[in-house]
Structure formats: structure tokens, C-alpha cells
Amino acid sequence: MSPLLEARDLTAAFGGRKVVDSVSLALGQGEMIVVVGPNGAGKTTLTKLLTGELAPDSGEVLIGGDRLSAIPPWQLAARRAVMAQANRLAFPFTVAEVVRIGIDGVGRALTRSGREAVIAEALEAADIGHLVARGYQMLSGGEQQRVQFARTYAQLRAGHVATDRQVLFLDEPVASLDLAHQIGLMDCAQRLAREGIGVIAVLHDLNLAATFADRILVMSAGRCHACGAPADVVTRATVRDVFGVDLCRDAAAGGLPVVLPQHRDAPPRYAPATAAAS
């Protein structure tokens, strides 16, 4: 069976500068790939290429074997849902409305109570049931992020009626979340993956990445620096090469790697990121 999502030799440049440089990857059903890398490494741009928001300068993206650019927008909306990095609204929608807009299109095949059930499930998944009637603009950054997750989750659920080969994209979904909700959100993404959905998530916390990822893709200056199982990828050498930081690496229960800042007796050496980014 063809992979859910396949990228071949993706390259994108802004003003002659390559921001994503010959990246290839394949995402299988039920797999979670976590993308990590320094600021400006091209993670968001790669996500945009994979979702079709941005057209690559060369290379191609296939979703379920079909060329991304050939899939009509409404069909694409059932096959993948996207939670972007930042989201502000200029109009005072309520939380319930924001989530509902996520399924106004893909949820048309559902009955009214079916749609309400999807919304309720999404609210619960993002733990924002108590916020439904609140104005989105009045929420804290972390709460807004959870609402966006609920919207994305609802879109995925509503699209499930049409196809079970779906991909979920999360660009720094936990950037503003407290610890409990970081874990809650990643747990939820993992549950979706267990049902067969492919997940691509951009994260900064290497430990969170190692805990939830099937594979970790390390980006550096637009290129794929390493890609593989957490234990193979999250190494002292990789972290030093890509982030310019010396960390202690240990193994937690189950053999997953854990990285920690070095003890203060041997203060971490912050090398300028240019070494990795140039």
C-alpha cells in the first residue's frame, strides 16, 4: 500500500535562499513523525509544502499516491487537517464557532447531531469544554492554541466519514501550553495515530519528541540532518551539531533517550547557531 504522504526532493527558496533543501520523507498509516530543529531551520516551510499551502520550487508531494496539486481543495480538506503555528482572529468569534467552522465544509455529510457530537468530542479532546461560550480573542495564548487544536481535531473527525487515510499536521502545537496540556495534546495525537492516522508534528522539546515520535526528523538549515527512531537520532552529537548545545543524554524506562542541560559545574556551551544554520 502506498504511504499516506510522500515527499520527494522538496526544495523551496525565498529570494534565492533555499529554506527547504531536497527533503524527502514518507509517512505510513498510524505513524507519527516529529520534526525538530533550530528556529528558521525550515520546519514551518516544510509543513507548508506538505500541506499544499506553498508550492515547492522543485520536487513533489503525494497524498495517498495522488499528486497534492491535483487534489481539489474540498477533497484535500477531508484527507488532512492542519494546525498552524500562530493564529489570531480579527473578529469576535466564540470558541464554539471557531471549532464549528472547522467542520462547516467537511462535515456537510453529517447530520446536525453528528456535527454536534464531533464538536463535543473535539472540545473534550482539547479540554476546552468550559470555554465554549467564551470569545476566542479574550482567551490566553495557550487556551487559543487548544481551541485551534480542537478545530483541527474536529475537521479530521468530520473528514473521517469520507476517508480513513488521513494526515494530521501540527506546527508547534504545544508552544504555549502548560505541562499537563502538552502531554494531553500529544497523548491525543498518539491516540489518533493508533487509529491509523498519520501525524506530522513540529516540536521543540526533544524529550516530548522522543516520548511520542515513531521517527524524529532533525532539520538544520533546510536540510534533513537526520531521520530515524528517537534512540538513534537524539544523540549528544546530533544535538551539538544541530543546536550547538552540549547536553547530558540518558535513557529513561523503555530505552527512550532523555536529554538534560548539563550540570552547572560544567555549564552548557552555547555556540552561535550560525555554525549550524549556514
Next chain:
Amino acid sequence: MTLAVPSPAVAALFASQRRRIAIAGCAIGIGLALVAVLSLGSGAVRIAPERVVAVLAAWLTGDREVLASREALIILSIRVPRLILGALIGAALAVSGALMQGLFRNPLADPGLVGVSSGAALAAGFTIVLGDRILGTVSAQLPFILLPIGAFVGGLASTLILYAIATRHGRTSVAVMLLAGVALGAFAGALTGVLAFVSDDRQLRDLTFWSLGSLSGASWTKVWTVVPLVLPVLLAVPLLARGLNALLLGEAEAFHLGIPVQTLKRAVILMVAVAVGASVASAGVIGFVGIVVPHLLRLVFGPDHRTLLPFAALLGAGLLTGADLAARIVVAPAELPIGILTAAIGAPFFLWLLLRRDRSLDA
């Protein structure tokens, strides 16, 4: 896939919203009917509401005796077309305002405020003055036919220019849009001034009429030129609601949600140009309806376009016919140009909105 039990909270929330919409719909409908009856009865000749209703009933049933009366003549050949024209233009302007606000993702966008109406008025002015000079010799009717087309082209051109200037890399800058709109409006105003300078007395009167805005020239002919332009827009507008809602989450989000964004934006620009062009061509520049009506509705229903767009049409129609009624009453037996009235009421209201702005407008 198994679904969770439908949450009663979500269902109740949406049900209470629907109830609110139904109640407000009835209220606006009743208001519209009241304004209509009052408006048909007021003017140089006052006609009692029950007579108005009797004439309208006779119109429907074809009662010859009532229809032959002087009252029936006044109502049916002067006041009804004026009422319909006012309602259509009010609906068109309010819906255009709501559409532009959705397109620009900014509650301050308005065809009048950002120079679209001035562009349409300038083009109308060109057809009045130059069309009269050049084409008047060919056929006296030609400038009349070209007027709505000219206003439409003017409206379309200014919308496109505005959008092109304010949008870069898919992002529309609010500040740039407003500033560009002011500049466009001033430029169109200057050119309209040049037109006034070179026009003769009759053309000058026509030009002044366009720039002040008035429904006093209403006739069945005008109604029939506006209907084929505005009615299709009003009927098609609900189709855009879902897309505009998604667009409010962001252009990329709308794309992810399955909206053909470029098509949607083009449709909105075209509809605004048609609606504003037709309005300006038949009644001149009438400001602030497009900004006041959607704002009021958002206070009650929130920004959901599925409610906002149809209600904007209703309330816009009600407000403009109401304003026209007031314009005929305040200085009776003369009447104020309606554009003066909407600006005199709309501008302070707009300032009040700016004073009580929430943080969203500062963004």
C-alpha cells in the same frame, strides 16, 4: 469511528443561537413592514396607513376602482418604486460592507470609506459629463445606459487597485488599506472636481446629485435597471458565507478547510463592484450603511456570515428606507439628500464604535 455522546451543552448552545436569530429576524421583518407603510404614506401628500394598505391590497387583487384614485397613483408610480429602490440599495450597500469586511478580515472596511464609492461616482461623473459631450450627439439615451456600466467599472477598478496595494504575500494590511482608500477617495474626488469645473449647469446639478446621494429620482425604470444587477448579488451572497467564515480564520486556514480562496476573493470583489456600482449609478454616494449595519448585527449575533449576510440585507434595506423616510419628514415639504442624512448619523456612530473598540481593532 465511534462518536462520543452528543454533548447537550453544544447542542443547547447552538439551539439558543438559532432561537435568537429567529426572534431578531421577526423583529427586523416587522420593523421593515412598518417603515414601508409609513414611508408609502409620507411625503407632500399624506396618506393614512390604512389607505396605504388598502391601495397595496388593491394592487395585488387588481381592484380597478381603488387603483384609479389619486392616492393609488402617488403610491404606485412614485412611492413604491422609491421604496423598492431604497430597500435594494440599502441591502446592496450593507451586504457590500459585510463582504468587504470579510474579505479584508477587518471590521473597518467599507466601500464608502475606502474609496470604492468615490471611484464609482467618478466613473459615473465621467459618463455624465464626457458621455454627454461625446455620445450625446449620437443618441440622447446612450449616456443613461452607460451610467450604471460606468459606475460598475469604476467600482471594480477601485476595489482591484485597493486590494492590489493593500495585499502583499497574501496578507492584507489594514493600515495600508485604509490609507490607500483615503488616497484613492481623495484622488477620485479631485478628478470629480475637475469634471465639475468643465461641466455646464445641468451636468453640474447631476454631478452634485451623485456626490450627495439621493433617492428622489426614483422611478420604475431605475428599479428595473438596479434589480438585474443587485438581486443576483443578494441571492448569491449566502453561498459565500461558509467561505468567508473560514477566511476570517486566515487565508491559509481557509485553504486547509477546503475553500477555493482565490475564487472566493474574486467573487467577493466582483459582487461588491456590481452592488456598489449599481447603487451609486442609481442614487449616488450613500455612505456609512455598509459599516454601521454589519457592526450592529455583529453586536447581536457575532461575526458568523451565515447570519450576518442575510440580516445585513434586511437591516440595510430597513435602515435606508427609514433614513429616506426621515429625509422626507425633517425638512418637509422639501427633502434632504439621503447621503447627507446617513453621513450625519453614520459618522458619529462610527466614531462611537472607534471609542468603544475592543483590542481587535488595534491589531
